[in-house]
Amino acid sequence: xxxxxxxxxxxxxxxxxxxxxxxxxxxxxxxxxxxxxxxxxxxxxxxxxxxxxxxxxxxxxxxxxxxxxxxxxxxxxxxxxxxxxxxxxxxxxxxxxxxxx
Numbered sequence: 001x002x003x004x005x006x007x008x009x010x011x012x013x014x015x016x017x018x019x020x021x022x023x024x025x026x027x028x029x030x031x032x033x034x035x036x037x038x039x040x041x042x043x044x045x046x047x048x049x050x051x052x053x054x055x056x057x058x059x060x061x062x063x064x065x066x067x068x069x070x071x072x073x074x075x076x077x078x079x080x081x082x083x084x085x086x087x088x089x090x091x092x093x094x095x096x097x098x099x100x101x
Contacts, residue, residue, distance in 0.1 A: 021079070
């Protein structure tokens with residue numbers, strides 16, 4: 001299992017666009033990809049332009065497959081111009097994850 005935490009800081013005027021495309025990408029990924037267990041999109045309380053994605057994949061193969069999906073490619077093409085700062089991604093080894101069955 002692989003866990004990725006990615007953070008993004010979005011220009012104020014692009015927050016709603018980012019939320020929409022991110023919600024759509026996450027929903028499509030969860031509905032169509034067998035190897036993705038979670039894709040949570042979170043917005044910071046008190047800083048509406050700050051977002052955190054929590055992604056959980058069954059394997060590295062599943063993570064790489066996600067990067068090739070139409071919904072991710074579309075998301076990735078749109079987002080760079082909306083970033084007010086660079087993004088960060090950190091891979092974690094899970095110790096305890098409570099996933100729905």
